[in-house]
Amino acid sequence: MLDGYGDSTRAVKAVSSQAIPGQPVGPAPVPAAAFHLSADEGSEPDTYGRSSNPSWRQLESALAQLEGATIALSFGSGMAAISAALRAVVRPGSALVVPSDGYYQVRRFAAECLAPLGITVREATAAQIYDAAEGADAVLAETPTNPGLDVVDLHRLAGICRRNGARLLVDNTTATPLGHQPLSLGADLVVASATKALSGHSDLLAGYVAGSHPELMSALERERLLAGAILGPFEAWLVLRSIGSVGLRFARQCQNAMALATALRSHPAVRSVRYPGLPEDPSYPVATAQMRKFGGLVGVELADADAVHHLAQGSELLVASTSFGGLHTSVDRRARWGDAVAAGFARISAGIEDTDDLVADVLAALDRG
Known part of the structure; x- marks a missing residue:
């Protein structure tokens, strides 16, 4: 648990490796695609690099701690994370709200890839999103919005979504988990681009989804496995290395x-x-x-x-x-x-x-x- 610590202490603790004498203080990358299999089939922590690997687990543990989540899943980019999360919460016939004043590629994905599947896509500004959430099955909020920097009242929006049985997803890229933790304000899922401040060196692409609903996170893990929108183990290690600072x-x-x-x-x-x-x-x-x-x-x-x-x-x-x-x-x-x-x-x-x-x-x- 990281409660009570300052931001830098939280970050350093999140990336700290287990204190085992003789082992490295900092976590090491594991650039492997295939792992040795056991005669006790299914007992292995890793079998193939597209389904799991040690570098992901180290990073995902740190991300979950920072976001106040039970589970985090890494993806190859922020868009890979957001698109996977949206696919996991909507079905044909669903009504989805996306920000009209948020990241423009999200609107394009919703219009070009989700709407043709029979999903009703509504666009709303930060000021309109509370009314737009009425009757929706899923709501994606970005706060502060990019690039206008309007802030969505997540407590208010979460109340509307809970009353209507809608899933609330929050894009936390702009604020980062050091700015706020949307899960503590009522969000079901946090999505973000780790390309930005978390990695912080303008030299890699990464994204993640964090949450505490086991069924949602299992669906997202399956989506990642089948779609293959994975983060490379070396890139995962670079993000983890960056989180410490x-x-x-x-x-x-x-x-x-x-x-x-x-x-x-x-x-x-x-x-x-x-x-x-x-x-x-x-x-x-x-x-x-x-x-x-x-x-x-x-x-x-x-x-x-x-x-x-x-x-x-x-x-x-x-x-x-x-x-x-x-x-x-x-x-x-x-x-x-x-x-x-x-x-x-x-x-x-x-x-x-x-x-x-x-x-x-x-x-x-x-x-x-």
């Missing part, structure tokens, strides 16, 4: 995001700023009630697309790239991907640079405009 990295990212949001809200080139940790942000009341940290993302609206490109080009520290949660602070113009935002809306993912250096650099780049 996520407390330090995420704390700096949150600190940098807050500093950037505070500095940018008064800059003449900035039309608006979204960050759940700002007292004037519309999501602040809900965020302060359910989140422990506000995350490393800041939404900034500039004049137009050129202004975003000039910001990236005029900075010494900003990296123009998509995805988020890495060591480097990055900027991404979200309208290019089809998000329903203004042409000059930029998502800034705060890295771990020194706070004063980062703020000074971004303000100077805006001044050069």
Whole structure:
């Protein structure tokens, strides 16, 4: 149990190997596809790398501890995790709610792969999701939303879903389990991309699903086995290795995001700023009630697309790239991907640079405009 510890202690404890004299302190990768079989068939912990392997178990144990779950399952990407979770909770005739203001590929998956199977797909913003959940069989919420950073009241939404017998899935990619634990707020499943802050180095793809309902997790494990959307053992080890430092990295990212949001809200080139940790942000009341940290993302609206490109080009520290949660602070113009935002809306993912250096650099780049 990790209750009562701070974030870095929780992270380090989650990845600690068993204290056996003579054995490595840090867990080692097990890059194996096939394992020795026993005459006592079915007694082996591992038989074939697509069904299980020691590297997965080490990572999944750490993820379950951080999310406050009984079980976690790793996947080859965040989309693999989300799509598997959705397939596990809906059937032809089901009604599914997905975020209209969340990750755009989820909407595409629901429209292109689930709707043709006879599943009714409803899209709803963070503000609309409570009404949309009425009569649904499954609800996927993303909080804070990506890229708008609206925060969904999970306690309220979970109550609606329980009353109607609907499954609630929460995408915890933006907040991370250090920001909040949706399972403790009533969610049935947590889905997330470990590509982002948990791995934190912009060099691998991974995802996971966490929960405490045995039947749901068994269905997901079967889905992973048959669909083959698995995480490689070496990548699993890399995520596990990274989790040990996520407390330090995420704390700096949150600190940098807050500093950037505070500095940018008064800059003449900035039309608006979204960050759940700002007292004037519309999501602040809900965020302060359910989140422990506000995350490393800041939404900034500039004049137009050129202004975003000039910001990236005029900075010494900003990296123009998509995805988020890495060591480097990055900027991404979200309208290019089809998000329903203004042409000059930029998502800034705060890295771990020194706070004063980062703020000074971004303000100077805006001044050069």
